[in-house]
Amino acid sequence: MTLHVYNTLTKRLEPFKPLDPPWVKMYVCGPTVYDKAHIGHAMSAVVFDVVRRYLEYRGYRVVHVMNFTDVDDKIIRRANELGIPPLDLAQRYIQEWFEHVHALNLLPAHYYPRVSLVIPQIIHMVQVLIKKGYAYVVDGDVYYRVRKFRGYGKLSGRNVDELRAGARVEVDERKEDPLDFALWKAAKPGEPSWESPWGPGRPGWHIECSAMNYYFLGEQIDIHGGGTDLIFPHHENEIAQSEAFTGKIPFARYWLHNGMLQLRGEKMSKSLGNLVTIDEFLQEHEADVFRLIVLSSHYRKPLGYDEGVVADAEKALQRLRGGLRPPMGRAEEGDEAAALEAQVRDVREKFLAAMDDDFNTAGALGHVFTLVRAINTARDAGVGGRPFAWAQATLLELAHTLGLELKEEAAAADVVPFIEHLIEIRSELRKQKQWALADRIRDRLNALGVALEDTPQGTVWRWKV
């Protein structure tokens, strides 16, 4: 079985063959850092984190680059409102992003380029594009000559004539063609700017990704990722720039796009004002809960978000963790142990098949739950020892491949002795069959968020979600 991925460029499932195995060059579009990141950004980050984890699990060595757009209209506007330098504002949110990387258990990218730090490379790329006839200068602006690039529209499935007909953008008369887009914008008063051969100015939005790709990963890359909302025009323009610049086709072999996170049936976005920030989510829930939400549907489909899916994920997480509870017996042989081992093998095989099929995490997760049930059944049957440990190790291994930690929330250490003391007293009461009192302690603790369970091995407790 080989890994197949859906390629937006060809609109089909293709066997995954990197240019230079085992290396995989992966570039993922990161956020424009002008405000707090929301869970839509987090979804994209988690999706490509899982892609990376699975590739690495399959033996590939991934070089992972994610950019920060720190020079942009919205950043400048926001910074002016706040009366601080634009790059300071950007830096604040970049810092927050790194905190999110940690909190969401994302594998850090190997490089985090930002526009403001690759200006010379961008200028060089624009110069080459001008020299090759793919760009032209107008009053200190530089535009990309879209019609010059054969194949424009191949990613988004549009053709230049349709685009022109549907163009609703205000036409800038200075451009040769309404479709042409800015590679370099002449400085306006009050804006950050850099010196260039065309006068002071700043880069257009699309050129940064082409430049970063080229300077950090080379002429061609294996995987380019981002949200579906970036397909047009951003990624289309990126292809035009990079392929015109290097002359190498294709710029990216596999284009992967994640669907949009939706709140109340609409895309979560700043402009619609229907967003939940990553901080807000993490204040209420664990990172695994969010990841479970993302994993539970296919990454290319829109992901509906509401209190219901969050509550489901909370419970589902508890179930997964339940599979990690210790064995009650120690039988290593017999039908039950053999059945468990067979299940482990079966689940692993199906898990891989699902993930190999364009990262079908929802299907893969279903198999993980099947493993959980197999483990629970075996535990009830008294299986322990090596077969049981192996099953649980497999459960953790597969969960970790998806980026799920499955760690129990650490209890505040200072309350533990009190809880354990109460449990001791209650156990004494139970021995004396003082049920009413014993139940009162249990109910009281339950109300405080501590769940008690009486097992043959004694009473165990855990925090309720």
Added chain:
RNA sequence: GGCGACGUGGCCAAGUGGUUAAGGCAGGGGUCUGCAAAACCCCGAUCGCCGGUUCGAAUCCGGCCGUCGCCUCCA
């Protein structure tokens, strides 16, 4: 208006030509338990609608209805 995606049990969600349509959540009934909890077992869908292709379709084709995305900054 153009391009594209999706519509599976109460909710979420896999499955894209052929065994009994995964799995999670919720619900009902059991086992276990002093009672619970957890766990385990059992119960529930013919796959938006209509038509077509086929020995056979949720799965392919066409039409319709509905939802969403892109076409403008956006993960």
